[in-house]
Amino acid sequence: MGGSVASIAGRERTLEVDFALVGHQESWRAAADVLAVLRGPERTPLPDDEIKDILPWIPPRAVCHVDVASIVSTKIGGAKARGLYIDSFIPPDRLDAAYVHENIARVRGAAACAIKAGAKIVSLGGFSSILIEGNFDQLPERHDTVFTTGNTLTVGFIVQGIKKMCALEGRDIHRSTLLIVGATGDVGSGCARCLAPIVRRVLLSARNMERLRSLAAELQADGAQMEISADLQRFSAEADVVICAASLASPSLLLGRITPHALVCDAGYPKNLSPRAEMLGAKVFFGGLGQITGGLKFAPDFHGILNRHPFPDVVHGCLLEGMALALEGRFEPFSQGRGSITQERVEEIETIAARHGIYLAPLYNADGPVEDRLHCQTEWSRG
């Protein structure tokens, strides 16, 4: 046993790392599953109270190796990229503002691990990017490592998901009223820029009115019809398409009285929508997810643990962006800062991702798939 663990490390060490994915677990259940894999099947899983006691003390570190394959063939076979998944070990119940400094330190620690491993590009997943998107100068000194929030591809998959869901439900997106919750964030504003030109009306909701006004002015200049409000309840009954892209520490969003049969995309990590939210006939689906079709391997095997989705090889768009750029050999900080995602950049990263077989994932929600899997693969994912 000892020989095997250390020997694997010895072999891995000699291999080059193209990308690193920095993430954290969104629930204690997910964290428990990660630790259960690390303990191995021969040991009893840790009790929940022990996990809550131990996890906050774990310093940021690599959890596993990740190999991703492209559908593009090269002279020596399919293009591949090799990476690491690095967990910042932010405890799932410590994502709120009270822990912001501690969590930034954790993301910095995870970034330092990526730099030390020699990763050429690092994707910042979930709250890692929210913590860092306006503070890239807080990352450790880099040498040949670049960082991307991955938000551009997340926006791409959210927008694709909205369009696909409208098509599946026979809705004319051009006649819809779109509500974006968390509209001034990097992902929310990116979605607004991509969808405002094609929907009838846009409702933007966020806490910061000044940022809302600024975004609205930008979009109105391009001819979009829109309204802004910090009061979400004011809008929720008017929208028939909703994107939830707020930075919430836990699933706590209540949309209030929502249009029956509204399409609601929950694109948060952690999820935005409260399990108590009464959706009254609305069709909810999770957004911002892509699927790798060329091949995805974890060592040790964390399939279904680090990517807890009902379909194989589904990964959040923010992490996929780094993987796609690594497969493309474009080691550049594609997404940085806040509020700079444009439709052109979204199309560019979607093209790169698709070239390597990374497409919109089949749509699903907490109850399972929301569409026919085969239909998804043929009509949309490869389209």
Add this chain to the structure above:
Amino acid sequence: METLIAVNCSTTECTSLSPNAPIWQDVLAQAITGELLATMNYTSLSEICGDPEEVADALEHAEIERGHAAAFATEGRKIGVDTTNNVDAMHWKRLRDAFMRCITERDFIGCLIVQEIMLESFAVASYARVGKVAPGSLGQTFARIAAEEEEHVDHAMAILRTERVLDAQRFDDKVYRLHLDVMTTLAQMLAKECKDGHCEVCHSSCVKPSLSEVSLSAAELRGASLQQYLKTLDMLGIPGEVTLAWVAQLPV
């Protein structure tokens, strides 16, 4: 419980007994036992060192650790408690036996790994936590000794990093073998509840449930110790994903 090794202390006047004194008495008993074990370990190490400078270093360390034990005993007197020690207590004896196996094999590097990486990580982290909450000179002594122990680790790290450069895989295998032996015992000591019966160091019942009365907890001491251990292994250059699995597999 018998005091097995006499600790040479200066005479200090006792102050009145605080309600928390019995808790500090047990915390000090564990610390003194650990320091005396370290004294014995460094003395044993001096016997296998070939280089006279290494012999002198080991003996100097042994004296420093004995001084720490004496300082803790003095702090016990200040709060009016008799601090015992028991290096033959079940967990501590297992730790000593693990170290002595390295001595028997004349494995200098193994000895450093056990004492400096594993036992000192535990000491540095737990003393630092106690140092933050213990009152007056008791807290100051724990904090000071935590800092001194950290310096020991720095000295050994340089030797161990050099050794790892020679053959990383062999080195990591050795650390893992010793981890299974030593850290399993330390994890049992650090468990939130003592599941193997009385530890033979606490003066009456187990101190762990009472730690909250002095703003400590067994979970916190364990967490801080494992964190220090992981960070120390990181500094050695052992891959984080490997050491994470090692720690995740420890008993709780």
